[in-house]
Amino acid sequence: MTATPSRTGARVERLPLARFTTLGVGGEAEVWFVETHEQLQEAMEQPYRILGGGSNLVIADEGVPERVIRLSGPLAERDLTPDPHLSEDPWVVTGWVGGGVPLPGLIRQLQKLGLSGLEGTVGIPAQVGGAVWMNAGTRYGEMFDGLHTLEIVTPEGTRQVTPDDLNWGYRDSGIPRNHIVTRVRLKLRRAAPEEVLAKMDFADQARKGQPKMKTPGCAFKNPGGVSAGKLIDEAGLKGSRVGNALIAPEHANFIVNLGGATAADVHALLGLIRDRVPVPMELEYELWPAPVDA
Numbered sequence: 001m002t003a004t005p006s007r008t009g010a011r012v013e014r015l016p017l018a019r020f021t022t023l024g025v026g027g028e029a030e031v032w033f034v035e036t037h038e039q040l041q042e043a044m045e046q047p048y049r050i051l052g053g054g055s056n057l058v059i060a061d062e063g064v065p066e067r068v069i070r071l072s073g074p075l076a077e078r079d080l081t082p083d084p085h086l087s088e089d090p091w092v093v094t095g096w097v098g099g100g101v102p103l104p105g106l107i108r109q110l111q112k113l114g115l116s117g118l119e120g121t122v123g124i125p126a127q128v129g130g131a132v133w134m135n136a137g138t139r140y141g142e143m144f145d146g147l148h149t150l151e152i153v154t155p156e157g158t159r160q161v162t163p164d165d166l167n168w169g170y171r172d173s174g175i176p177r178n179h180i181v182t183r184v185r186l187k188l189r190r191a192a193p194e195e196v197l198a199k200m201d202f203a204d205q206a207r208k209g210q211p212k213m214k215t216p217g218c219a220f221k222n223p224g225g226v227s228a229g230k231l232i233d234e235a236g237l238k239g240s241r242v243g244n245a246l247i248a249p250e251h252a253n254f255i256v257n258l259g260g261a262t263a264a265d266v267h268a269l270l271g272l273i274r275d276r277v278p279v280p281m282e283l284e285y286e287l288w289p290a291p292v293d294a
């Protein structure tokens, strides 16, 4: 199908979702590239999903029947100019940063500008909206360390909230599923760029053992503080392969796509891990569509 504009001018195209995910897996869906709030409201008139950087997703080979919304154009742009009314030394409150902005580039830009607060999230291949929705982070910092205001859109309308309005916590923003984080304003502290860079380098050290291939990140949460990777390794599963999906030899909690893997291959490996690891472990990935018993 070629791209057709919607009633309000959104580009709508039937596309393989694999190209939007870090795993490189996923069948087709109707993708809505929305650039304005008006287009977003139209996209939300039918069942929809919001897709960010696709860095936490395993999407079925059949794709999904719902509309898949991608924030584009102005909703993927950033204005990092300090707001003179809200900024008070050493704190800087920026203009709006679109939910569709890739997080890694933003973190590099903030470092160069000498703005500190989000550098602990270095290396997370998300979009700003997805990272905020999950409160993505590492032991060195998380998204809610640097938020001033969030704009959230639902089929009922648009509202602006502050972190204090939300029941956020560990890897959780408290924002319900399919409430779309369209834009945020950041609250950051002025610092020397070298100081921010040093923190980023330190946080990045923890990723040295992670595989460099296509992956949706860690497969399982650590059960009760025990390393999921260690448990999978101890079950003798490192290097196990189904089709073109592999349990990474570098780190057993990562499943990688060797090229041409299917969602079925990944699900088979997840099933193998569940069968062989004696401790129940909760999945870190989000599955599209969700399994019936989820």
Ligand SMILES: Cc1cc2nc3c(=O)[nH]c(=O)nc-3n(C[C@H](O)[C@H](O)[C@H](O)COP(=O)(O)OP(=O)(O)OC[C@H]3O[C@@H](n4cnc5c(N)ncnc54)[C@H](O)[C@@H]3O)c2cc1C
Binding pocket: 022, 049, 050, 051, 052, 053, 054, 055, 056, 057, 071, 099, 100, 123, 124, 125, 126, 127, 128, 129, 130, 131, 132, 133, 134, 135, 136, 137, 138, 171, 178, 179, 180, 181, 182, 215, 216, 217, 218, 286
């Ligand atoms: C190599 C690698 C390393 C990683 N390291 C980390 C890490 O250190 N820490 C960490 O926390 N995570 C990590 N992750 C996982 C992943 O990056 C995070 O979970 C991230 O928050 C997902 O964001 P995304 O934009 O890619 O969202 P997606 O994967 O596209 O979607 C995930 C969920 O967010 C929702 N969503 C997406 N955009 C929006 C939006 N604008 N508004 C509302 N909901 C939205 C989706 O509907 C979906 O429910 C890693 C992943 C990879 C591949």
